[in-house]
Amino acid sequence: MAALMNKRDFLRTSTAAGLGLLLGDRVWAKFTDVPADQLAGHEAFWATIRAKYRLKPDYINLESGYYSMQATPVLEAFVEKVREVNLQASYYLRTTQVPDKAAARDTLAALAGCSPAELCITRNTTESIATVVNGYDWKPGDEAVQAEQDYGHMLAHFRLVARRYGMVNRLVSVPPDPRTDDDVVSVYAKAITPRTRLLMVSHVINITGHILPVRKIADMAHARGVDVLVDGAHAFAHVDYRIPDTGADYYAASLHKWLGCPLGTGILYVRKDKIPGLWPIYGDWRMTDDADIMKLNHTGTHPVHTDLTIEHAIAFHNAIGAQRKEARLRYLQTYWTSKVRGLPKVILNTPSDPARACAIANVGITGVAPDDLAKTLLDKYKIWTNAIDSPAIGVQGVRITPHVFIQSTDLDVLVRAISEIARA
Numbered sequence: 253m254a255a256l257m258n259k260r261d262f263l264r265t266s267t268a269a270g271l272g273l274l275l276g277d278r279v280w281a282k283f284t285d286v287p288a289d290q291l292a293g294h295e296a297f298w299a300t301i302r303a304k305y306r307l308k309p310d311y312i313n314l315e316s317g318y319y320s321m322q323a324t325p326v327l328e329a330f331v332e333k334v335r336e337v338n339l340q341a342s343y344y345l346r347t348t349q350v351p352d353k354a355a356a357r358d359t360l361a362a363l364a365g366c367s368p369a370e371l372c373i374t375r376n377t378t379e380s381i382a383t384v385v386n387g388y389d390w391k392p393g394d395e396a397v398q399a400e401q402d403y404g405h406m407l408a409h410f411r412l413v414a415r416r417y418g419m420v421n422r423l424v425s426v427p428p429d430p431r432t433d434d435d436v437v438s439v440y441a442k443a444i445t446p447r448t449r450l451l452m453v454s455h456v457i458n459i460t461g462h463i464l465p466v467r468k469i470a471d472m473a474h475a476r477g478v479d480v481l482v483d484g485a486h487a488f489a490h491v492d493y494r495i496p497d498t499g500a501d502y503y504a505a506s507l508h509k510w511l512g513c514p515l516g517t518g519i520l521y522v523r524k525d526k527i528p529g530l531w532p533i534y535g536d537w538r539m540t541d542d543a544d545i546m547k548l549n550h551t552g553t554h555p556v557h558t559d560l561t562i563e564h565a566i567a568f569h570n571a572i573g574a575q576r577k578e579a580r581l582r583y584l585q586t587y588w589t590s591k592v593r594g595l596p597k598v599i600l601n602t603p604s605d606p607a608r609a610c611a612i613a614n615v616g617i618t619g620v621a622p623d624d625l626a627k628t629l630l631d632k633y634k635i636w637t638n639a640i641d642s643p644a645i646g647v648q649g650v651r652i653t654p655h656v657f658i659q660s661t662d663l664d665v666l667v668r669a670i671s672e673i674a675r676a
């Protein structure tokens with residue numbers, strides 16, 4: 253039990269002392285009064301955060317959008333949990349597994365700004381969204397609204413229930429560089445009919461980094477009696493917000509993206525009054541209370557060491573500070589996009605308004621296929637990215653997702669690479 257107690261010691265000390273513990277009090281004293289927006293460009297400060305990660309020297313990792321590596325203190329805690337759970341085996345599962353997971357959920361709920369009774373820990377956004385979409389008692393002719401820019405597999409959940417129950421999906425197309433929030437909200441509003449029951453919206457579009465005005469979309473949908481499911485896979489612990497402020501009835505996110513948790517961690521938020529209306533996917537013979545969100549959370553025996561590590565990732569995230577992290581991530585994106593936007597043949601597939609994007613941006617070059625661009629970036633410039641080739645929605649380029657361990661000098665390499673490839 254000692255190692256499991258250590259987890260709590262680590263948490264207590266790191267949460268209380270914040271950055272002082274991460275950086276050492278002497279270093280922290282230099283930065284303590286610097287506002288987040290000024291600290292965003294302070295490379296010496298962020299170098300101390302970078303030092304908390306083990307990075308491969310072979311390439312510059314600009315693909316944290318898929319999976320963001322754990323910081324070393326989080327990884328060490330995770331490995332310790334793997335060893336400890338293995339050592340205690342079924343003793344652990346039959347004694348403190350459930351209260352430990354509940355404690356992790358409480359910490360997550362504090363970060364999300366919601367009640368623990370409205371949150372459960374899942375494996376990922378996929379599971380969370382599938383739980384909601386499959387939890388509806390769809391009738392033939394019922395309608396749901398999504399966008400072409402949503403993540404393909406999440407749209408597939410809706411196609412599946414359309415095939416199975418005869419419900420109907422209506423796809424909108426989000427304007428790529430809106431001038432106002434209403435440019436986006438009105439697109440969703442036009443797709444709603446008297447048969448619409450559910451609207452899914454991405455908080456951050458994964459291929460472009462576009463941050464959508466989810467609160468305004470939710471208010472508009474609610475005024476028409478439509479429920480709102482927010483796909484927050486890319487928003488949680490990336491931009492700073494509280495889930496209830498989004499207006500979502502249901503909110504799904506992955507913790508292995510921007511929070512830096514081990515692979516296979518996610519959340520599902522269901523607003524309290526919406527819990528009784530959802531059918532669970534898996535049965536649970538103990539569950540008699542239809543208003544208990546845990547009815548949605550029975551998945552059988554699973555890798556509990558991931559649950560145990562969530563609190564460590566949150567401690568690391570909180571130690572940096574959500575505002576500081578968002579300001580740094582937006583700084584990194586605008587640092588490189590401002591240097592290449594407007595260059596001949598360079599196409600930015602991300603909104604120009606800095607408030608409508610944060611870390612993620614997408615860049616293409618006229619005449620260069622996305623796969624070739626990604627390959628040249630890796631082979632010639634040692635930059636790891638992800639090619640996005642979606643001509644149907646007008647996005648052809650590479651997605652660039654820097655995390656807090658990326659420095660402006662890494663992005664100078666990217667800027668040089670894009671400039672040279674566009675000139676060639």
Ligand SMILES: Cc1ncc(COP(=O)(O)O)c(C=O)c1O
Nearest residue numbers: 376377378379403458483485506
């Ligand atoms: C917008 C969006 N939704 C859902 C997912 C699925 O996330 P996961 O694979 O963690 O379930 C992703 C993954 O990148 C995503 O970008």
